[in-house]
Amino acid sequence: EDKVVQSPLSLVVHEGDTVTLNCSYEVTNFRSLLWYKQEKKAPTFLFMLTSSGIEKKSGRLSSILDKKELFSILNITATQTGDSAVYLCAVEKWGSSNTGKLIFGQGTTLQVKP
Amino acid sequence: DVKVTQSSRYLVKRTGEKVFLECVQDMDHENMFWYRQDPGLGLRLIYFSYDVKMKEKGDIPEGYSVSREKKERFSLILESASTNQTSMYLCASSLADTPSSPQHFGDGTRLSIL
Secondary structure (H helix, E strand, C coil), X not given: CCEEEEECCEEEEECCCCEEEEEEEECCCEEEEEXXXXXXXXXXXXXXXXXXXXXXXXXXXXXXXXXXXXXXXXXXCCCCHHHCEEEEEEEEEECCCCCEEEEECCCEEEEEEC | CCCEEECCCEEEECCCCCEEEEEEEXXXXXXXXXXXXXXXXXXXXXXXXXXXXXXXXXXXXXXXXXXXEECCEEEEEECCCCHHHCEEEEEEEECCCCCCCCCXXXXXXXXXXX
16 A cells, blocks of 8 residues: 655754654655645645655755655755744655556644744 | 635535535646545545546545536535535646646635534
């Protein structure tokens, strides 16, 4: 059975700290791995990773994928209170109609205190 | 920017009612998806559609059906609502893809079945 596991499930840090969020997976027909940020509303897209070892970066956020060990990490440096959110990891697999299907982890709830 | 619009943010219905949740996207995306999000379980795929009038079951289709008569609109139908269908429902869309295109989400409908 396909599964995506995120850790930790919740995390409390202070502004300025660096955090690392983990995502491990066991999914057949892997296509890509995605990270989303969810505040009160829609999950917003952060990164899509398809190749091992290539870091993707956007401001203070970065992510990397290891397809051999089947995991990804999301790093946030110099955290701010606006980074408080649920971070979702999802693995996309090939579906029968050639459409990618997402399998989500439970999410990591990050709280950044001033 | 991709815009995925769900018709209601909050909805309260009674057990046994037929419930319609509507989703519209404005980016000419081929693929559309319906998820439900529950604490501790993450997002789970109910149904998806890769073209007009085409649909496929996701991981938890029981008790639901869908309709896609126009490319921009994807409806989720609860044939006879039950209390265990109380949840947050999220719609998403993406391009038919090579390479992969990320899914973009609406703000969600929080549905309560009394």
